[in-house]
Amino acid sequence: MRRFLVVLAAAAATALAALSVAHAHAASDPYSGGDAASGAKLIQSSGCEGCHGAGFTGGLGPKLIGIEKRLTPAQIAAKIKSPAPPMPNFGFTDKQVADLVAYLSGLDGGTGKPVVKIVPPQPSGEAMVLVTFTGTPPGDAQVQASMKMGTMQHGTGWTPLQKTADPHTLAAKVFFAMAGEWTVQVRYGSGQEIDVPLNVDG
Amino acid sequence: MADRLTLSRGAVLLGGVSLAAAMSVRRLSPLQAPAAASEAVEVTLTAAPRLFAPFAGISYQGLAYNGSIPGPLLRVRQGQRLRVRYVNRSGGESTIHWHGMILPNAMDGVPNLTQPPAPDGGTFLYDFVPQPAGTRWYHSHVFPQLIKGLFGMIIVEDPHDEHADQDLALVFHDVAKAASVDAAMRGISTAPMVDPFGSPERRAMGPEEKMGDEVGYAAHCINGASYPKTAPILVRVGQRIRLRILNANPTQTRYVRLAGHTLRVTHSDGNPLPQPVEVEALRLGAAERYDAWFEVNKPGAWLLQGLSADPMAFQQAVVVHTPGMEGATPLGSAQSLEGVRSFTYELAGAAQALGTRPRVERVDVRRSYVLGGGRYGSERWTMNGEVWPNTAGVIVRRGDRVEVRFTNKTDMHHPMHLHGHVFEIVEIGGRALRDPLPKDTALVDPNGGTMTWRFRADSPPGRWLLHCHNEIHMMGGLMTAVEYR
Numbered sequence: 001m002r003r004f005l006v007v008l009a010a011a012a013a014t015a016l017a018a019l020s021v022a023h024a025h026a027a028s029d030p031y032s033g034g035d036a037a038s039g040a041k042l043i044q045s046s047g048c049e050g051c052h053g054a055g056f057t058g059g060l061g062p063k064l065i066g067i068e069k070r071l072t073p074a075q076i077a078a079k080i081k082s083p084a085p086p087m088p089n090f091g092f093t094d095k096q097v098a099d100l101v102a103y104l105s106g107l108d109g110g111t112g113k114p115v116v117k118i119v120p121p122q123p124s125g126e127a128m129v130l131v132t133f134t135g136t137p138p139g140d141a142q143v144q145a146s147m148k149m150g151t152m153q154h155g156t157g158w159t160p161l162q163k164t165a166d167p168h169t170l171a172a173k174v175f176f177a178m179a180g181e182w183t184v185q186v187r188y189g190s191g192q193e194i195d196v197p198l199n200v201d202g
Numbered sequence: 203m204a205d206r207l208t209l210s211r212g213a214v215l216l217g218g219v220s221l222a223a224a225m226s227v228r229r230l231s232p233l234q235a236p237a238a239a240s241e242a243v244e245v246t247l248t249a250a251p252r253l254f255a256p257f258a259g260i261s262y263q264g265l266a267y268n269g270s271i272p273g274p275l276l277r278v279r280q281g282q283r284l285r286v287r288y289v290n291r292s293g294g295e296s297t298i299h300w301h302g303m304i305l306p307n308a309m310d311g312v313p314n315l316t317q318p319p320a321p322d323g324g325t326f327l328y329d330f331v332p333q334p335a336g337t338r339w340y341h342s343h344v345f346p347q348l349i350k351g352l353f354g355m356i357i358v359e360d361p362h363d364e365h366a367d368q369d370l371a372l373v374f375h376d377v378a379k380a381a382s383v384d385a386a387m388r389g390i391s392t393a394p395m396v397d398p399f400g401s402p403e404r405r406a407m408g409p410e411e412k413m414g415d416e417v418g419y420a421a422h423c424i425n426g427a428s429y430p431k432t433a434p435i436l437v438r439v440g441q442r443i444r445l446r447i448l449n450a451n452p453t454q455t456r457y458v459r460l461a462g463h464t465l466r467v468t469h470s471d472g473n474p475l476p477q478p479v480e481v482e483a484l485r486l487g488a489a490e491r492y493d494a495w496f497e498v499n500k501p502g503a504w505l506l507q508g509l510s511a512d513p514m515a516f517q518q519a520v521v522v523h524t525p526g527m528e529g530a531t532p533l534g535s536a537q538s539l540e541g542v543r544s545f546t547y548e549l550a551g552a553a554q555a556l557g558t559r560p561r562v563e564r565v566d567v568r569r570s571y572v573l574g575g576g577r578y579g580s581e582r583w584t585m586n587g588e589v590w591p592n593t594a595g596v597i598v599r600r601g602d603r604v605e606v607r608f609t610n611k612t613d614m615h616h617p618m619h620l621h622g623h624v625f626e627i628v629e630i631g632g633r634a635l636r637d638p639l640p641k642d643t644a645l646v647d648p649n650g651g652t653m654t655w656r657f658r659a660d661s662p663p664g665r666w667l668l669h670c671h672n673e674i675h676m677m678g679g680l681m682t683a684v685e686y687r
């Protein structure tokens with residue numbers, strides 16, 4: 001059996017920071033404490049990602065990943081309640097706006113630890129990497145596989161993780177060119193990285 | 203220039219009509235003055251390749267009539283003759299089909315059935331009196347030229363129509379991803395399902411098929427432009443606006459909403475409804491048209507949108523605003539039909555209780571078709587188990603009263619289209635329509651859904667195609683013909 005060692009030091013630190021920011025606002029801000037799951041449905045049925053890019057990575061409208069680090073819930077709410085054109089006014093209720101704010105504030109992966117799964121667990125050649133987030137998967141997540149050969153680092157290069165049928169899970173294929181001690185690396189958001197060491201048979 | 207527009211005695215130079223109208227289509231400004239009175243309208247339509255780039259990052263090698271996608275808006279008066287010199291530089295054989303028109307069979311534009319197709323570099327003369335009055339359209343009947351951009355609207359003006367302060371032609375179309383069209387032709391879905399939440403199309407699909415739509419679209423347009431580049435429509439408080447909307451998408455049903463307004467639907471496929479219906483959203487299967495009116499009651503800015511769950515659906519929108527509101531944030535609609543009163547045939551036709559039967563009247567020819575096929579990985583779409591040209595047609599004599607009934611055993615809606623006739627829908631899903639609905643294209647419900655049409659075989663004799671207007675299904679064999687003996 002292989003081990004799945006998920007290195008989360010960096011991610012955990014940011015998550016904690018995000019938690020405390022959210023907490024600080026909670027008392028005074030009427031738009032904090034919304035329900036992210038309801039927000040997700042509204043996001044889907046309103047077509048926000050068309051303008052803001054898949055995974056809110058930016059498009060016609062700005063990137064919204066990490067917006068909770070720039071703006072307070074009330075400020076985010078104001079941008080949704082009285083948008084600047086071409087963004088339309090969807091006529092949301094305050095409750096709906098709070099739900100949207102909750103969803104958008106979790107875009108950088110949520111506060112829990114993402115779980116990385118490799119299928120098959122003992123690959124030779126090709127494998128599928130599945131990354132399950134506790135919150136909304138970030139739109140900018142990427143994966144690569146790399147191995148050390150002496151002083152050289154051999155890598156597949158970063159490829160974007162794609163959405164799957166499961167709303168919390170992203171996936172991508174990686175290719176192991178040869179047997180050896182590999183590391184599957186997942187990175188997302190502002191600097192979070194997960195490394196999974198993996199022994200690939202020939 | 204000389205080959206674009208021809209002049210002859212009694213004909214009007216279309217510089218003032220078709221070309222200006224083409225501009226107005228692009229700019230979405232009100233249509234120009236009604237077509238000038240004259241015996242005939244003459245126009246040259248030239249099909250040729252064109253690079254189409256409606257949105258940043260999207261550039262598509264399409265086909266265009268006179269360099270424009272959609273093609274120029276043609277407008278004629280009822281009774282006026284139309285002479286279209288078709289110049290085919292599309293790179294392949296081509297024809298023009300006049301969708302919704304009752305015309306001589308030889309003008310119907312079906313390759314190798316009603317005419318030999320114009321070869322690349324060749325020409326064909328379409329010469330007929332467009333009728334009946336209403337919102338019709340024209341498009342290539344050679345696959346995949348419609349998908350690539352060979353379509354446009356033609357309006358036959360009815361002098362008895364109620365007055366509109368503005369009469370706007372809105373052609374909804376989408377840029378198909380070529381690879382997904384290829385896959386769909388092999389019976390493989392590569393695109394996500396994009397029917398709006400709460401739509402019957404979405405409900406029809408089982409959960410395991412949630413992912414699959416046949417053809418994926420990369421961009422969504424109204425009159426050839428994508429929001430926010432669509433030119434705003436300026437309206438004034440007190441005005442009554444007539445919208446003539448066409449869904450030129452080759453596979454998908456489109457829902458259309460104008461935020462903050464209800465729409466009064468007066469015509470289906472150009473034909474007057476028994477009585478107008480008020481709805482919040484229109485529902486247009488591939489090739490369907492509706493005439494829908496709204497009144498401007500207050501100043502503001504609103505989005506007129508084509509709804510779908512496609513992430514890029516927002517592109518299919520245009521701002522409607524009153525003077526001084528051009529910079530305002532428009533009110534928009536969600537890409538969802540939950541709780542929205544949408545147009546249905548049952549509503550417009552006053553469907554009766556389950557088990558009611560259409561009015562008893564003489565029927566000379568009865569035909570029923572089971573629509574089948576469409577299994578994953580198979581390109582076959584069938585009528586009574588057969589694919590065109592082996593499907594059994596409807597054999598009629600001139601003057602016959604004809605009834606055609608469909609039972610749809612597939613899990614997709616089929617926009618069934620009959621050439622050269624206006625039929626009436628008299629039954630849907632075991633419910634008779636009190637007010638039969640006059641149409642030339644109608645969506646047949648999936649998963650055992652039924653629909654009955656009636657029509658008089660009093661069109662010019664010939665062979666009139668009866669087929670699914672989903673281009674993939676048509677090419678997969680879902681096609682037959684009404685043949686006059």
Ligand SMILES: [Cu+2]
Pocket residue numbers: 615616617670671672675676680
């Ligand atoms: Cu079909």
